Amino acid sequence: xxxxxxxxxxxxxxxxxxxxxxxxxxxxxxxxxxxxxxxxxxxxxxxxxxxxxxxxxxxxxxxxxxxxxxxxxxxxxxxxxxxxxxxxxxxxxxxxxxxxxxxxxxxxxxxxxxxxxxxxxxxxxxxxxxxxxxxxxxxxxxxxxxxxxxxxxxxxxxxxxxxxxxxxxxxxxxxxxxxxxxxxxxxxxxxxxxxxxxxxxxxxxxxxxxxxxxxxxxxxxxxxxxxxxxxxxxxxxxxxx
Amino acid sequence: xxxxxxxxxxxxxxxxxxxxxxxxxxxxxxxxxxxxxxxxxxxxxxxxxxxxxxxxxxxxxxxxxxxxxxxxxxxxxxxxxxxxxxxxxxxxxxxxxxxxxxxxxxxxxxxxxxxxxxxxxxxxxxxxxxxxxxxxxxxxxxxxxxxxxxxxxxxxxxxxxxxxxxxxxxxxxxxxxxxxxxxxxxxxxxxxxxxxxxxxxxxxxxxxxxxxxxxxxxxxxxxxxxxxxxxxxxxxxxxxxxxxxxxxxxxxxxxxxxxxxxxxxxxxxxxxxxxxxxxxxxxxxxxxxxxxxxxxxxxxxxxxxx
Numbered sequence: 001x002x003x004x005x006x007x008x009x010x011x012x013x014x015x016x017x018x019x020x021x022x023x024x025x026x027x028x029x030x031x032x033x034x035x036x037x038x039x040x041x042x043x044x045x046x047x048x049x050x051x052x053x054x055x056x057x058x059x060x061x062x063x064x065x066x067x068x069x070x071x072x073x074x075x076x077x078x079x080x081x082x083x084x085x086x087x088x089x090x091x092x093x094x095x096x097x098x099x100x101x102x103x104x105x106x107x108x109x110x111x112x113x114x115x116x117x118x119x120x121x122x123x124x125x126x127x128x129x130x131x132x133x134x135x136x137x138x139x140x141x142x143x144x145x146x147x148x149x150x151x152x153x154x155x156x157x158x159x160x161x162x163x164x165x166x167x168x169x170x171x172x173x174x175x176x177x178x179x180x181x182x183x184x185x186x187x188x189x190x191x192x193x194x195x196x197x198x199x200x201x202x203x204x205x206x207x208x209x210x211x212x213x214x215x216x217x218x219x220x221x222x223x224x225x226x227x228x229x230x231x232x233x234x235x236x237x238x239x240x241x
Numbered sequence: 242x243x244x245x246x247x248x249x250x251x252x253x254x255x256x257x258x259x260x261x262x263x264x265x266x267x268x269x270x271x272x273x274x275x276x277x278x279x280x281x282x283x284x285x286x287x288x289x290x291x292x293x294x295x296x297x298x299x300x301x302x303x304x305x306x307x308x309x310x311x312x313x314x315x316x317x318x319x320x321x322x323x324x325x326x327x328x329x330x331x332x333x334x335x336x337x338x339x340x341x342x343x344x345x346x347x348x349x350x351x352x353x354x355x356x357x358x359x360x361x362x363x364x365x366x367x368x369x370x371x372x373x374x375x376x377x378x379x380x381x382x383x384x385x386x387x388x389x390x391x392x393x394x395x396x397x398x399x400x401x402x403x404x405x406x407x408x409x410x411x412x413x414x415x416x417x418x419x420x421x422x423x424x425x426x427x428x429x430x431x432x433x434x435x436x437x438x439x440x441x442x443x444x445x446x447x448x449x450x451x452x453x454x455x456x457x458x459x460x461x462x463x464x465x466x467x468x469x470x471x472x473x474x475x476x477x478x479x480x481x482x483x484x485x486x487x488x489x490x491x492x493x494x495x496x497x498x499x500x501x502x503x504x505x506x507x508x509x510x511x512x513x514x515x516x517x518x519x520x521x522x523x524x525x526x527x528x529x530x531x532x533x534x535x536x537x538x539x540x541x542x543x544x545x546x547x
Contacts, residue, residue, distance in 0.1 A: 049529055051525055051529075070528075071525060071528040071529055072528045072531060072532065072533050072534070075528065075529050075530060075531040076531045080529070081529045083522075083526065086526075087520070087522045087523050087525075087526040089523055089541065089544055089545075090458075090486060090544070090545055091458070091543075091544035091545040091546065091547050092540070092541070092544035092545075093544075096540075096544065097530075100527065100530050100531075100532065100540070101530050103530075103531060146530065150530065150531075
């Protein structure tokens with residue numbers, strides 16, 4: 001479904017942010033991208049969403065070259081992206097954003113359904129403005145609800161667990177399971193450091209220092225990640241990594 | 242009443258001219274084009290100058306009063322003095338839009354001076370919409386002045402909107418609040434082309450536990466200019482908050498000049514002002530939902546002024 005071929009992103013006077021990254025996300029797969037901070041994970045997600053353009057390389061979505069497609073075109077083709085730090089809007093209500101995400105008119109109960117799924121007591125939220133009055137955890141859940149409302153073939157979440165309390169965390173996992181099962185053949189990419197999210201992944205990719213270090217099934221990669229001293233193996237400063 | 246007047250009436254007062262039980266007074270090109278009183282609301286023409294007195298009896302509840310003013314063609318320069326007397330414990334909504342249509346090269350102008358006298362525990366929601374229309378090159382000018390005297394425990398909410406077509410506006414609002422009186426002003430302005438809008442608020446918080454909350458949201462597009470002046474004087478134990486949020490686009494300019502003066506040690510006054518273009522991340526977020534950049538921009542501005 002999604003194929004990244006030799007993606008690099010270099011900024012003038014700076015190190016390579018991404019260096020020859022190739023990745024293949026098949027239809028129906030649940031992929032977790034993990035790795036140290038500053039390793040290029042969010043940048044990669046933004047390249048898929050069209051927010052950043054790679055310096056070189058090619059992006060294919062359902063076999064079509066989308067390397068030069070705009071953010072809007074990619075969204076319309078079926079790529080959704082939940083921001084790590086959701087954006088706030090003065091005057092735009094939760095209801096408006098969920099409706100825009102769904103791309104069709106929704107009744108109040110239709111909007112509430114999505115909000116309830118992410119653990120928000122829906123009626124209290126539908127007419128709230130998406131402004132600074134919402135807490136970090138609340139806005140994060142609304143961001144996830146928007147991706148659910150879009151219901152596209154590919155959904156990318158950038159650290160969805162950040163700001164979500166432990167009590168809700170289990171629900172979050174259910175949300176991802178449901179989203180994955182809900183649309184036949186849909187794929188999910190989650191950028192995460194959480195073991196419990198990795199535990200439900202089909203595949204895990206470790207990105208460090210702008211390169212793919214490891215890519216494989218959960219069974220292959222997860223034990224290495226959790227295996228004591230091996231954790232340091234992914235330290236970007238370590239010689240030879 | 243011709244079609245232009247009907248259109249203006251609908252735009253400024255959300256009223257299609259159908260029969261109503263509410264009190265109303267329609268001013269068209271400096272003349273009275275219709276009036277209706279109710280048992281509790283009496284509207285009388287002033288004898289010494291142009292304008293009307295609107296007298297709301299004590300304990301009147303839930304009535305809506307329409308006071309639209311229309312200037313339907315060029316060459317009219319209208320000036321009107323409207324005084325509202327709101328009795329004790331009354332609770333009413335007043336809709337007082339102003340529509341100006343210029344069809345020629347001479348300007349069309351409306352200057353409305355509204356004074357409100359709220360008695361104890363009176364409650365008023367005052368909605369004012371301004372709109373300019375017509376193909377003429379003459380300037381459409383609206384200069385409203387509002388003067389509010391709020392007695393003990395009264396509440397006044399003023400919502401003003403000017404979204405389209407007014408070339409020049411200078412708004413001046415002044416309020417004096419007694420004990421526990423509360424004032425809320427919500428202003429929305431969008432300017433285009435070479436339009437100019439100036440808003441000036443002056444509030445004297447004289448009463449103990451009086452409060453004022455002034456919010457201005459504006460969008461300045463093309464080569465338009467806006468000036469926001471607010472002056473809040475805390476003369477007693479009181480709370481005052483003024484906020485100016487503006488989006489600038491193209492070559493639009495906005496200046497915000499706040500002044501807050503605490504003349505009592507228990508006065509708590511806050512001013513906030515934020516001016517800037519639409520944040521890039523807001524556009525990007527809406528584009529990731531499938532909107533084009535232009536659609537995203539429109540949606541953000543609509544929401545901001547909603």
